[in-house]
Amino acid sequence: MPNGAQALVRTLADAGVEVCFTNPGTSEMHFVAALDDEPRLRAVLTLFEGVATGAADGYARMADRPAATLLHLGPGLGNGLANLHNARRARVPVLNIVGDHATFHAPLDAQLQSDIETVARNVSPGFVRTSRATSDLCRDAMEALAAARARPGQVATLILPADVSWSEGGKTCPPPAAAPVPSAAPETVARIAGLLRRSGPRSALLLGGWALREPALRAAAAVAQASGARLLAETFPARMERGAGLPAVERLAYLAELASVQLEGLAHLVLVDARRPVSFFAYPGRPGDLVPPGCEVDVLCAPEEDAAASLEALVEALGAGAVAPQVAPAWRPGRPRGPLTAEKVCKALGHLLPERAIVVDEAITSGLLLPKMTAGCPRHDLLTLTGGAIGQGLPAAVGAAIACPDRPVLALVGDGSAMYTLQALWTMAREGLDVTVVVFANASYSVLNVELERVGAARIGPKARAQLDLGRPPLDFARLAQGMGVHALRADRAEAFCEALEYALERPGPHLIEARIPESLRGVRRRILPWLLRALPALPAPLARGLKNRLAP
């Protein structure tokens, strides 16, 4: 009879869990030893737990099924917590396995003892279980898997004590049945169809989650076309399908000032697998709820419902089945030239984005022009920073590349963000992943230069500025990448950047390109106005007009 760990790896593989992102310690050694018994389970070693959890998030976004993690006790879970937070906000399935001391060791309060369950609840509010008996382990794991895979997806945490893992008497368990996903109730569909008919142009659908995948997008675009309603996407989607041939959807802006303009004048906001929009942070004297006064918020379908089916029902209710939805035309920006800037990096990416790319965007302020520059590129998937916990981009790229080995992955990261989980580069090299990392190296926590203004901090002195400065000493990303076995290039002119990107895209990865750019927001001092004005060209024309009018003196 197998031990607990042996039965567990077999049960996981039987249930279609194909990958485990690991950073194991002593209490996980039986799980590690059992890996050789199960060829269907791939174990991907990471040098830091935040890479393992971020990879599990990226994997789930692209594979639409969970990977497992393997973390070491409470501190290992702590190290993985930030990216599990992002996964929770992405509503993706993750089977988060955390090793623990043997059950009989816990009362001794040894050095590594801590309360794992409590920490786990933070990111796994729906499922945390410590497996207490070897004979129950696989059943516990399958209940965790069922919880993770339910709609909406979630991080389900299984805590695995060492003796439960090493004891004889493991019993495999069949995979859980997939739970049916309901769609919007007919009366809800009828009600929303009615209000869209009445006030179409003063309505908008706010799309999130599964509503940003192709079938739902097409249905949403038909609804918009038939009713005159606008389409908006949540600010930080887990995964958004976009590009030439797909309906283009404008994302709600990160800056509440911009988002308010986008939502202004709406009488109805219909949520489709999306949450009521709130500002990312609070600011003195400004409301956090972005819904304008007088605008009613309605829900077509909640995250536990089927967004595509609900939207298709709405198409039918509106009699829009024959409408051919508007899609983004194929278009690429020209090849940029001259000294490199964040804008030119975005332009070069739009100029060269390959077919079927997966774009992981953690470029923060530097990626401002990215949506515009890539709107007409070949179809691609965009993964964003769902939970705002930075250090997500490189690990998510690892997971996406493992989920889709035949697709090119681009990880676009700020220099500040990249440094949180840079260890992901090593796993990219180890696994030979086709990832091209672009580091927007502006030597600054640039977004905080904006935020420092926005929160209304009165005087900003040199000590405060130094807290946002990454230039002393400068970070040399080419060396950092080479130190982890990743081929690296550097560019400070647009021509060189384009060549580096072409080089990287033509050859199997991983590659890292350090794009040396000026801190474009350095001019932002007393007011946000100049920044907003500079942002105008990046915005869709009606939004830019509205904003310009509002900002005009």
Place this chain on the structure above:
Amino acid sequence: MPNGAQALVRTLADAGVEVCFTNPGTSEMHFVAALDDEPRLRAVLTLFEGVATGAADGYARMADRPAATLLHLGPGLGNGLANLHNARRARVPVLNIVGDHATFHAPLDAQLQSDIETVARNVSPGFVRTSRATSDLCRDAMEALAAARARPGQVATLILPADVSWSEGGKTCPPPAAAPVPSAAPETVARIAGLLRRSGPRSALLLGGWALREPALRAAAAVAQASGARLLAETFPARMERGAGLPAVERLAYLAELASVQLEGLAHLVLVDARRPVSFFAYPGRPGDLVPPGCEVDVLCAPEEDAAASLEALVEALGAGAVAPQVAPAWRPGRPRGPLTAEKVCKALGHLLPERAIVVDEAITSGLLLPKMTAGCPRHDLLTLTGGAIGQGLPAAVGAAIACPDRPVLALVGDGSAMYTLQALWTMAREGLDVTVVVFANASYSVLNVELERVGAARIGPKARAQLDLGRPPLDFARLAQGMGVHALRADRAEAFCEALEYALERPGPHLIEARIPESLRGVRRRILPWLLRALPALPAPLARGLKNRLAP
């Protein structure tokens, strides 16, 4: 009237908090802006929260007073959790400040919202408080400070909502009075003096915490000499003063097999600011409690009591006031030659350790010979991995160097450990810290090769081995260091290592030396025996003899 943040930084400085280790985000921008109002508070930026918290731990160990941290919301706390766990186990004071959303923003459940208090309780069981009003903020901070500084020290977490920070109406608050520290009750001292008189040679004092500082060490050595009792130190001390001229105390071994031999035959074990010894991990069929059957455990003083005063009272009760305690003689090993090994690195460190060094030891298996090789070196402080959460060494070195700018710091780290919080190198360079980092680069999670055997895992195949292998691709620590602005050297021969170490110690830091060594434990396969036999020369003679007898067939 100042805002909350301005009053807070002033109150912190008034109370003697001189350093804040930071990784701020938007919700902390008012704290950041207030830094320029308070020249007495030094803000040390880190690129990752685990560096900030580990630095606060190292600082507290050397300064004997708390630094503050400044972390960003729940994910920032998560990233800092592992090193706060180590600080908790070190029982050192840390004022852990975690920024939060504005109080009115929290109900909106914005992207970065999470339950910070619950996570914080894991490392701050004694004090977690969310400050709810600007007028109370400084009082809350001083109560947190008082909790942190009590004996034993602890991590006290103050959660600081953005609006509490930015609102007008901050009121400074005077520093808390230092709480008196009681010492052992006279009847306890008399009882323990009696039992040591009766069964001296079959007794041992187990010293931890403050009992490993000079005054307590001298008193303990006098007790040992007068009574015949042995002296032992806890396995992973927060800070141990040692070297020529100080009483030498043998540490309990990490491996339970070795620790059992150290404790064998004892009739009494007297805890002095130390916990009852338990094995680090559990193993199938082995007890976790290391106290041998028939050995009685007594407590001279608990962590909340004064170890030095309690030991001095015991000296008096034993009439040992005139005893001159035995101290370690000055001795250094010779200069090693030939191909570099972990043992030769330890030898070279013993050969060259400078006066008044601070040695941070996270070398795991590679540092096995370090205690022996440095026992007779000039006086130094040793900081170890108190909580077992790896990634502590480099951050703790940052904190120690800031606490003691006139002392050389040596950070001895395994390659696996170094990669958890390598971002610490950047802060070392930025602050110009006199740290010499030695990376024991054996391309392996070597300790896990041992643990894989010890837990009794049956077959160990190539997939399992790959989980412990850091050699594919190789890590190039010299490049990684240079990428963060740290001067780096590399050695694979003992001669080159000695020269590199001399070079680094003669010049202001930081420096990193990559010591390329073979994976010395690669031979350990089926049994622990060969490893134990190899360890024998590192152990004190009586222990080695006892062990050899036990291991003999």
